[in-house]
Amino acid sequence: xxxxxxxxxxxxxxxxxxxxxxxxxxxxxxxxxxxxxxxxxxxxxxxxxxxxxxxxxxxxxxxxxxxxxxxxxxxxxxxxxxxxxxxxxxxxxxxxxxxxxxxxxxxxxxxxxxxxxxxxxxxxxxxxxxxxxxxxxxxxxxxxxxxxxxxxxxxxxxxxxxxxxxxxxxxxxxxxxxxxxxxxxxxxxxxxxxxxxxxxxxxxxxxxxxxxxxxxxxxxxxxxxxxxxxxxxxxxxxxxxxxxxxxxxxxxxxxxxxxxxxxxxxxxxxxxxxxxxxxxxxxxxxxxxxxxx
Amino acid sequence: xxxxxxxxxxxxxxxxxxxxxxxxxxxxxxxxxxxxxxxxxxxxxxxxxxxxxxxxxxxxxxxxxxxxxxxxxxxxxxxxxxxxxxxxxxxxxxxxxxxxxxxxxxxxxxxxxxxxxxxxxxxxxxxxxxxxxxxxxxxxxxxxxxxxxxxxxxxxxxxxxxxxxxxxxxxxxxxxxxxxxxxxxxxxxxxxxxxxxxxxxxxxxxxxxxxxxxxxxxxxxxxxxxxxxxxxxxxxxxxxxxxxxxxxxxxxxxxxxxxxxxxxxxxxxxxxxxxxxxxxxxxxx
Numbered sequence: 001x002x003x004x005x006x007x008x009x010x011x012x013x014x015x016x017x018x019x020x021x022x023x024x025x026x027x028x029x030x031x032x033x034x035x036x037x038x039x040x041x042x043x044x045x046x047x048x049x050x051x052x053x054x055x056x057x058x059x060x061x062x063x064x065x066x067x068x069x070x071x072x073x074x075x076x077x078x079x080x081x082x083x084x085x086x087x088x089x090x091x092x093x094x095x096x097x098x099x100x101x102x103x104x105x106x107x108x109x110x111x112x113x114x115x116x117x118x119x120x121x122x123x124x125x126x127x128x129x130x131x132x133x134x135x136x137x138x139x140x141x142x143x144x145x146x147x148x149x150x151x152x153x154x155x156x157x158x159x160x161x162x163x164x165x166x167x168x169x170x171x172x173x174x175x176x177x178x179x180x181x182x183x184x185x186x187x188x189x190x191x192x193x194x195x196x197x198x199x200x201x202x203x204x205x206x207x208x209x210x211x212x213x214x215x216x217x218x219x220x221x222x223x224x225x226x227x228x229x230x231x232x233x234x235x236x237x238x239x240x241x242x243x244x245x246x247x248x249x250x251x252x253x254x255x256x257x258x259x260x261x262x263x264x265x266x267x268x269x270x271x272x273x274x275x276x277x278x279x280x281x282x283x284x285x286x287x288x289x290x291x292x293x
Numbered sequence: 294x295x296x297x298x299x300x301x302x303x304x305x306x307x308x309x310x311x312x313x314x315x316x317x318x319x320x321x322x323x324x325x326x327x328x329x330x331x332x333x334x335x336x337x338x339x340x341x342x343x344x345x346x347x348x349x350x351x352x353x354x355x356x357x358x359x360x361x362x363x364x365x366x367x368x369x370x371x372x373x374x375x376x377x378x379x380x381x382x383x384x385x386x387x388x389x390x391x392x393x394x395x396x397x398x399x400x401x402x403x404x405x406x407x408x409x410x411x412x413x414x415x416x417x418x419x420x421x422x423x424x425x426x427x428x429x430x431x432x433x434x435x436x437x438x439x440x441x442x443x444x445x446x447x448x449x450x451x452x453x454x455x456x457x458x459x460x461x462x463x464x465x466x467x468x469x470x471x472x473x474x475x476x477x478x479x480x481x482x483x484x485x486x487x488x489x490x491x492x493x494x495x496x497x498x499x500x501x502x503x504x505x506x507x508x509x510x511x512x513x514x515x516x517x518x519x520x521x522x523x524x525x526x527x528x529x530x531x532x533x534x535x536x537x538x539x540x541x542x543x544x545x546x547x548x549x550x551x552x553x554x555x556x557x558x559x560x561x562x563x564x565x566x567x568x569x570x571x572x573x574x575x576x577x578x
Binding site: 003006007010011013014015016017018020021022024025027028031032035085086089090092093094097098106108109110111112113115116117118119120122123124126127128151154157158184185186187188208211212214215216217218221222242245246249250255263264267270271274275277278279281282 | 300301303304307308310311312314315317318319321322324325328329332375376377378379380382383384387388396397399400401402403404406407408409410411412413414415417418419422439442443446470471472493496497499500501502503506507509512529532533536537544547548551554555558559562563566
């Protein structure tokens with residue numbers, strides 16, 4: 001029947017659309033792995049993981065990923081240190097204390113905060129936050145980890161607050177009422193009843209925020225500097241994995257050269273870390289959903 | 294101080310801290326807007342929108358950048374919207390529960406979490422090199438389309454899920470086929486949510502800088518593109534280029550470019566929020 005054929009063709013086309021997602025994942029893995037295999041045929045894996053210098057663009061070449069990873073983790077740790085307490089408090093306030101009018105005004109504004117392009121935040125870190133911090137700490141370099149870390153933290157507050165608020169909101173009302181009946185304040189209820197009950201949702205939001213911060217590029221590319229350095233000192237210029245990739249892509253590195261392949265090996269390191277984090281959060285989310293149903 | 298007073302005090306202290314924590318983001322947004330306004334507002338003129346990039350800051354403009362952004366956004370939308378909606382429909386209406394649908398779900402959730410710069414590396418190897426698109430608008434658009442695909446898919450699925458079963462059953466009862474039901478009943482009913490998702494996805498794409506730098510968008514383009522095979526620059530890359538220069542005059546240009554970019558982002562997100570609220574208000578199943 002003609003109708004049936006048409007239906008089948010349409011189903012096939014829709015299937016192809018969904019399959020593109022699988023192809024994208026395969027494509028990412030293939031591209032990163034193929035280039036990295038070529039890279040590791042020239043640079044021993046041991047050097048990559050243990051050398052404390054990363055200087056592929058210099059005459060004296062070193063290929064130790066640790067300086068880039070330390071830069072990436074340093075900015076991420078600063079960002080989460082800012083974003084977790086502020087984001088969680090915002091979530092508790094919006095879900096337990098705030099009036100409906102307040103919540104419906106604040107939430108769209110927070111969404112806008114998360115939607116502003118990161119290149120804009122880079123400009124903000126460089127021209128507002130760094131000069132401000134230099135007034136307090138005169139020894140701070142013009143490029144450093146602390147300023148982009150703070151700005152990145154404020155940028156990902158909405159990510160933590162909105163997912164955590166959903167988790168708090170999903171806690172059954174009876175738990176709150178039980179706590180109030182025992183004479184608890186809202187604060188005691190929030191910290192001793194709601195946060196433990198919503199903990200998996202909150203953990204998911206934090207993992208996603210960490211993964212977002214690890215992959216963030218423009219803020220650190222603009223304000224953190226381009227000097228790979230194995231340090232956890234937030235006052236000096238550093239370089240993150242993402243900044244290095246941007247730095248090389250923007251320059252004139254010939255295709256197929258060892259320098260060209262470094263961006264894929266650096267990219268693979270970043271991809272593996274975020275992939276692990278995303279899967280942990282996916283499985284926590286699945287488990288959590290089953291608990292409530 | 295007895296126990297009762299102490300816990301009320303703590304509760305009130307928390308309230309003060311919470312108001313501070315909630316407003317700190319809003320305060321930053323306020324400072325940001327005032328700062329870019331003060332830095333860049335006086336630079337916004339017709340000349341700024343119609344001039345090519347230049348080595349002299351006062352002559353430079355964003356003409357090639359905003360034209361490039363329009364090209365990139367148009368092409369990205371043409372690629373991402375049909376594929377995203379198609380995949381969303383497949384996952385919600387066709388795919389049967391089982392390992393395959395589970396696999397697709399994990400896959401999409403993973404793609405949503407892949408750092409945008411990794412999409413740039415994918416685009417560089419697959420679209421620029423393997424498929425010989427070169428450092429063109431087409432390669433950039435395909436890269437961005439893959440990047441925003443998870444957003445379009447997830448919002449399509451959620452809006453389709455919200456359409457009640459009765460609507461589908463009524464359509465089947467009248468003898469409509471599955472695709473007729475989806476295309477004439479389900480999709481129109483879900484259109485508000487789908488549109489919201491598309492606007493949010495495109496607003497994400499318009500600010501993306503890193504993946505386009507990786508696929509080879511240029512920082513200096515003295516001409517506007519004539520077709521999707523031409524090289525290009527976009528607004529955020531032009532801003533990045535100006536921010537990276539040591540001279541202070543270029544920071545003024547960057548601030549002016551940022552005003553344009555931020556206005557576009559806020560207008561797009563604002564309209565998405567309005568659309569969502571209206572859609573949720575009007576449709577009561």
